[in-house]
Each structure stands twice: as C-alpha cells, then as structure tokens.
Amino acid sequence: MDNIINHQFRLAARPVGLPKDSDWQRSAEPVRAPADGEVLVQTLYLSLDPAMRGWMNEGKSYIPPVALGAVMRAGGVGVVLQSRADQFQPGDYVMGGLGVQEYWTGPANDRAAALVRIDPQLAPLTTWLNTLGMAGMTAYFGLTEVGQAKAGETVVVSGAAGAVGMAVGQIAKNLGCRVVGVAGGPEKCGFVVRELGFDACIDYKSGSLKDGLKQHCPDGVDVYFDNVGGDILDTVLTRLRMHARVVICGAISQYNATAPMQGPSNYLSLLVNRARMEGMVVFDYAARYGEAAARMGQWLRAGTMKSKEDVVEGFERFPEALNMLFEGRNLGKLLLKVAEA
Amino acid sequence: MDNIINHQFRLAARPVGLPKDSDWQRSAEPVRAPADGEVLVQTLYLSLDPAMRGWMNEGKSYIPPVALGAVMRAGGVGVVLQSRADQFQPGDYVMGGLGVQEYWTGPANDRAAALVRIDPQLAPLTTWLNTLGMAGMTAYFGLTEVGQAKAGETVVVSGAAGAVGMAVGQIAKNLGCRVVGVAGGPEKCGFVVRELGFDACIDYKSGSLKDGLKQHCPDGVDVYFDNVGGDILDTVLTRLRMHARVVICGAISQYNATAPMQGPSNYLSLLVNRARMEGMVVFDYAARYGEAAARMGQWLRAGTMKSKEDVVEGFERFPEALNMLFEGRNLGKLLLKVAEA
Structure with a gap:
C-alpha cells in the first residue's frame, strides 16, 4: 500500500x-x-x-x-x-x-x-x-429510557433541526406525543414542522421562547430533551409540568464558551414541580442498539420517520x-x- | 374568651x-x-x-x-x-x-x-x-425515595446541622451508608460527628469544600442531599459517582439573595456521570408519614437517632x-x- x-x-x-x-x-x-x-x-x-x-x-x-x-x-x-x-x-x-x-x-x-x-x-x-447510528440511538434511549416519554405527553426538544433533535421529535411523534421543537431560524423551524411532522417549532432567534412555550405548550412540558444548555434550558425549566423529566444530552451553546459555564438558574423548578434532570451517554445502551435500530427501521420503511x-x-x-x-x-x-x- | x-x-x-x-x-x-x-x-x-x-x-x-x-x-x-x-x-x-x-x-x-x-x-x-414532623419526613422520603440511598453508599448532606440535615445523616447511618456532612463552623461540624455519628463533616467556612470532599469521599458521592444550593451544590456536583442522585430539597443560600439565582454551573456532571437531580416536596408523601414515623420512632427509642x-x-x-x-x-x-x- x-x-x-x-x-x-x-x-x-x-x-x-x-x-x-x-x-x-x-x-x-x-x-x-x-x-x-x-x-x-x-x-x-x-x-x-x-x-x-x-x-x-x-x-x-x-x-x-x-x-x-x-x-x-x-x-x-x-x-x-x-x-x-x-x-x-x-x-x-x-x-x-x-x-x-x-x-x-x-x-x-x-x-x-x-x-x-x-x-x-x-x-x-x-x-x-x-438515525441508525449514534444520533438515532441517543435520541431513542434518551427519550424512552431517561425521558420516559409516554403517549399523550408534551415533548420539547432543542436543537430540533440537528441530528439528535430531529430523531427525538420523530420518535416522540411515533410514540403518540405532542412535539414542540426549538431551533434557530425560520428555515429549520419550517423544515421540522412541514417535513418531519413536529406539531410546532419555536424560532428562539426571532421571538420570545417563553411566549412560544406558553402558546404551544399551554399545559406545560412533560419531557424536555436538552441539546443546547444555556438560556434555552433555563427558560424551558420555567414551564415544566409536575413530575417532568429533563434529559441532559448536551449543551452545544456552551461548548465553545470562554466564559464560565452558565448553570440553569431556574433549577428550583425541579423542586416546585417534583421534576427530574438526568444526564445520559449513549454508550451505556450499546447492548440494546439492535432493538432501537429494528424499531426505527420499521418507522423509516413505513415513512413515519425520515433521516x-x-x-x-x-x-x-x-x-x-x-x-x-x-x-x-x-x-x-x-x-x-x-x-x- | x-x-x-x-x-x-x-x-x-x-x-x-x-x-x-x-x-x-x-x-x-x-x-x-x-x-x-x-x-x-x-x-x-x-x-x-x-x-x-x-x-x-x-x-x-x-x-x-x-x-x-x-x-x-x-x-x-x-x-x-x-x-x-x-x-x-x-x-x-x-x-x-x-x-x-x-x-x-x-x-x-x-x-x-x-x-x-x-x-x-x-x-x-x-x-x-x-424528627417526627416535617423535617424528619422530608429527610426520610427525600433520602429513601428520591435519593434511593442504599447500604454501603456515600451520602453527603449540606445544612448538616439543620433539622433536615441532621435527620438525613442519621437516617443514612441507620441504613448503613457512609455519611459526610457539610456545615458552617467547627461547633456544628463537631456536633454532628460526635453527637450524631456522622463519619465526617466538612466546615465549608474554614477550608476548601473540594479538598474536603476529596479527602472524605475519595470514591465520590452516591447521594447528595442539598439543602443550600449555591456554591456548595456546584462544588459537590464535581464529585459525583456514576449514577449518583442529587436530591433538591431546598436552597437556603439563595432564599434571601437579591441578585439573580445562581444556577449550578457544573450541571453537566449529570451527563458525564449519568446522574440525576430531582426535586421533592414532602407533602407528596403525606399518606406514608405513619410508616416513616414508626421507623424513626424505633431508631429514637433504640438511641441510634437523636432529635x-x-x-x-x-x-x-x-x-x-x-x-x-x-x-x-x-x-x-x-x-x-x-x-x-
């Protein structure tokens, strides 16, 4: 060679x-x-x-x-x-x-x-x-195992137009949840709603995330899947429902920050709402990747999930x-x- | 009258x-x-x-x-x-x-x-x-239900010389845990170690909490019961073990703050350690107060718990x-x- x-x-x-x-x-x-x-x-x-x-x-x-x-x-x-x-x-x-x-x-x-x-x-x-790789596996196990998302619940996902976010929203739809994305810009928001079937997507760059959450999640948020951290995490915390689950998957807003990491100042919403914030690393579920791939493969073939x-x-x-x-x-x-x- | x-x-x-x-x-x-x-x-x-x-x-x-x-x-x-x-x-x-x-x-x-x-x-x-009132009930259900403390695990509790903290540490000892308190000043620390049987207590006012945690919890923290929030919460987060549970019971350091609430900037330790932070309100366990009172009553009579x-x-x-x-x-x-x- x-x-x-x-x-x-x-x-x-x-x-x-x-x-x-x-x-x-x-x-x-x-x-x-x-x-x-x-x-x-x-x-x-x-x-x-x-x-x-x-x-x-x-x-x-x-x-x-x-x-x-x-x-x-x-x-x-x-x-x-x-x-x-x-x-x-x-x-x-x-x-x-x-x-x-x-x-x-x-x-x-x-x-x-x-x-x-x-x-x-x-x-x-x-x-x-x-979808059949790390992004899909992260979304699948984060949403189902850590987030414990159930049919009828409201799921909010940030980084909605990213690989994990798109999968989270589509898996949640396939599970019977109401799904609201958070993304930056009209192109991303339009895509996840029109092409991927999200119920709504809030463009945090063009308006108030808080108002968007009030509008699209009037009864609060059952599962928040967080890919971004920072202000978006902090704002969603103010809208949790009782017994909500916050899945900490990443914090892309903070990865290149040179200032000290911004912690979620509204974390006492976890107390008021008896809610939970839990981190996840996809490798822990390696033994079960086949199970997730089989299920998402079905959805891909059925057209209820897109990659x-x-x-x-x-x-x-x-x-x-x-x-x-x-x-x-x-x-x-x-x-x-x-x-x- | x-x-x-x-x-x-x-x-x-x-x-x-x-x-x-x-x-x-x-x-x-x-x-x-x-x-x-x-x-x-x-x-x-x-x-x-x-x-x-x-x-x-x-x-x-x-x-x-x-x-x-x-x-x-x-x-x-x-x-x-x-x-x-x-x-x-x-x-x-x-x-x-x-x-x-x-x-x-x-x-x-x-x-x-x-x-x-x-x-x-x-x-x-x-x-x-x-012990048989709200403080004891909060400690009991926070530690056992939310914190899921098990024999052999290391439990850290802040506000260790307060009503809830004292009960948390003593319940944990009765359950077979190793217990490290965090309190302000030598009098409080000495009391919970000498009188209540904590394994150690770190005086956060007189030295480095981080060094104290390294010394007294060399393998990390399985359960952290937080009564204080602020810097103490943030520091303990850096010492979590895998699958640790952080019980959010209160944040006394922040209740009178006029500056914006301080969020835990090290919250991504939850991700790295697949750990959980969960809030609790004691009233949710009202139907089970009798069960807790009976168990703590036994410990009080046996002298393995003091009020x-x-x-x-x-x-x-x-x-x-x-x-x-x-x-x-x-x-x-x-x-x-x-x-x-």
Whole structure:
C-alpha cells in the first residue's frame, strides 16, 4: 500500500473557544497494510458531532480526551479494502471509530474502533451514521429510557433541526406525543414542522421562547430533551409540568464558551414541580442498539420517520465543516463525504 | 374568651432580602370561642423553617404565598383548650398549621391547618415538630425515595446541622451508608460527628469544600442531599459517582439573595456521570408519614437517632428567631417556645 497516501487531521492544540485552523495539524503517511487479524478500511463518510468539541478539551469526562498529536476521533462508515481477519471480507461496509483520516488499519476487534458490518440494502450508508447510528440511538434511549416519554405527553426538544433533535421529535411523534421543537431560524423551524411532522417549532432567534412555550405548550412540558444548555434550558425549566423529566444530552451553546459555564438558574423548578434532570451517554445502551435500530427501521420503511443528512463534500473541508455545527449552519445530521462509495 | 388576647405576626410587606422588622405587622385580637365543629388551640411551640421565606414571596410555587395582611403561616404544636368537635377533647395535644399566633380557632377538620393529635408519651412535643414532623419526613422520603440511598453508599448532606440535615445523616447511618456532612463552623461540624455519628463533616467556612470532599469521599458521592444550593451544590456536583442522585430539597443560600439565582454551573456532571437531580416536596408523601414515623420512632427509642432542637423562648422574638435560620445561627431544629405545656 506504499503508493497510497492516508491524509489525516490531528489535534495540534486544545482550542480556546471555537476551533481554529491552527488547532489542526494536517498529516500524510503511507497506508499501512493489515497484519494478521487486521483490516484496512477506506473512509467514505465521517460523522461530525457536537460531542467532538468536548473530546478536544483536557480533563476527565465520559471518555478520555484526544491526545495532542493524535488523529482526531470521529465515527464513520467505510468499505473494507483488505482483510486478514475472519470477521470481515473486502467489499464489506463497516461503521466505527475510523478517526478523521482517509484510511484506517487495525485489528478487526479493536475496542476503540468497535467496527460493525452494516447492510447498505437495509438503509443508505448515510442513514447508518444518523438515525441508525449514534444520533438515532441517543435520541431513542434518551427519550424512552431517561425521558420516559409516554403517549399523550408534551415533548420539547432543542436543537430540533440537528441530528439528535430531529430523531427525538420523530420518535416522540411515533410514540403518540405532542412535539414542540426549538431551533434557530425560520428555515429549520419550517423544515421540522412541514417535513418531519413536529406539531410546532419555536424560532428562539426571532421571538420570545417563553411566549412560544406558553402558546404551544399551554399545559406545560412533560419531557424536555436538552441539546443546547444555556438560556434555552433555563427558560424551558420555567414551564415544566409536575413530575417532568429533563434529559441532559448536551449543551452545544456552551461548548465553545470562554466564559464560565452558565448553570440553569431556574433549577428550583425541579423542586416546585417534583421534576427530574438526568444526564445520559449513549454508550451505556450499546447492548440494546439492535432493538432501537429494528424499531426505527420499521418507522423509516413505513415513512413515519425520515433521516435527513447535510453532507459536506471533501476531506480537506473537515475544519470548516465541524464548525458549521457550532455556528448552527447545518440542517439535519452533518456528514463529511470523504470518498465515493 | 373576650378577656384573652391573641397576639399575632402578620405579613406586612414582601421582603427584599433578609426579612426585616417592618415586614411584620404585630396584631392583637380577642380569642374567638369555637363554634360548632370547631376547636380552640393554644400554641405551645412553633416550627421555624427555611421554607417560610419562600412563602413570603409572591408568585407560583408548590403552595400559595401568604397574603399581605394575613397571619404568617407556620406549623406548630398546641393544646386544645375548648372543643365543640368530636375529634378533639380539651387537653389533647395537636400538631398542625397554627400560624404565628398564640391561639388558633377553627374547624377541627380544617384542610390548611390539618390538625392531628400527638402523643407526648411517645415522644416529647418538640420531637413532633422535628424528627417526627416535617423535617424528619422530608429527610426520610427525600433520602429513601428520591435519593434511593442504599447500604454501603456515600451520602453527603449540606445544612448538616439543620433539622433536615441532621435527620438525613442519621437516617443514612441507620441504613448503613457512609455519611459526610457539610456545615458552617467547627461547633456544628463537631456536633454532628460526635453527637450524631456522622463519619465526617466538612466546615465549608474554614477550608476548601473540594479538598474536603476529596479527602472524605475519595470514591465520590452516591447521594447528595442539598439543602443550600449555591456554591456548595456546584462544588459537590464535581464529585459525583456514576449514577449518583442529587436530591433538591431546598436552597437556603439563595432564599434571601437579591441578585439573580445562581444556577449550578457544573450541571453537566449529570451527563458525564449519568446522574440525576430531582426535586421533592414532602407533602407528596403525606399518606406514608405513619410508616416513616414508626421507623424513626424505633431508631429514637433504640438511641441510634437523636432529635436535637434549638429553642428560642418568647413569642415576641419570632422575627429575630426566624432570621437565625438564614444567618446559620441554629444548631438543630429551630423552634419558638410560645407557652408552657
């Protein structure tokens, strides 16, 4: 494989605020041929996720930070080019932690990469990084297990036009909930209502979120699925119903903040309303991904759930593509297309 | 009863910050004789609780605010002087919402007052306003139901030398937990360790709470019972174990704040640790008070639980006595002694 070059993005510095170009180091090295038990995978699509910003910081979290100088961590789908392992054949499509690089060589049973075969007949490759991938799993288990959403309840989800938000809203609709999204701008709000069937979506940039919640959730909020933190979390807390559940999935509004983290000053609404705020990390549900994929697969086939991806083409555009997440410029799951399938 | 005068404290103004003397209106009126179905109760002790500060504010909460001009709401124990109701006889001791006044006349089945007969042979009158009253019930159900504390777990409780905190720590010890208190000053800390059997108590005023938590909870915190909010809540959040439970019972550090409420800026620890923060209001467990009283009564008789009261004598001292709570000057359950039993 000496004549093929593997281009990579490595973490050069821990960003302060929004990642900038100098936080990345571009590298290029010959593709390494697989040893015994190993496979060589060509990256086709990479998943760009808000959580990646957290992985760039130093300090204890739910997984170790990316080391300085290491290839940036990312999930992706790829195709097996060579295999010296029983589990995979050349031509197999796989999903796993490929990293921000064009090729991945390693043990077929590598724990960090956690490669699994995917079937492009069942769903397009991009869907495997979205509804049938981490975003969909996060939404499914966050809403059903942590949020305990039940038919007839009112579910509010922020980041409604992001990958997790879109899935949360559609899963909730399939469960018989009333769904109100929160998103920035008329395009996003219009999309989730018209295309995805949300009952309403509040454009927090163009009006008062509080008034929107009063209008669209007159009896209050049973489940709030929070992807953003900050002022939006704080405002929704004022509108909880008794025994409400707040699912803490992320806080994208705070990931690039250089000021101290903003805590939810209205948290005593949890006391008044006997409500709960609970965090979740999708990896805890790994043993049950199949169950969720089967159920969401049914909804996708039945047309009661749609998988929407926003694809940026070109490996070299990784830095700007990642920042689109934090600038709120993506509509649906943001993917980087690295090579043709 | 025309020759007996009932002195009262009424709410004259909604306080800004710590209640001041001009927020109270002293009144005096003849004691009203009971009508048919009514009783006349003489107040013996009044319970002084942090929650009373919240009742003085305008706005929606878990119970309506005290109206301006109304007798201040308070729980108390008293003795029945006259009865024209079947439920009570003169000489009976009762507990209920007597208000900040020397005498209470009203229907024996008044819902707001919720009078119940208590047995001074089973426990002293003051214990009925403490361990066997709201403070004990709050501690018991907050710790066992919301906090789900289990033997072998580490429980941290703030306001450890207050009525609820003392009960929380002692209940947790009886359940087989390791208990670390947080309190202000060496006297309080020494008391809960030496007299009540806490494993440790961190004096947040004299050193670093964070260092104290590292020392006394090296494996982290399973259950945090929060009575204070503010910086203490924020610091404990950084030391949660996986699947920890944070019980939000109160936020005494914030009740008199005139600045905006301080939210817990480290709330994303809930995500990293798959932890939960949940509010509670003791009234929800009213149907089960008997169960808790029976269990705590056993512990009191066995000597594995102690009821500690801090009694201020003299009805006229109500305003200064209430403020002792917010100035952290009480050790144990703060009571106002109104008359001799």
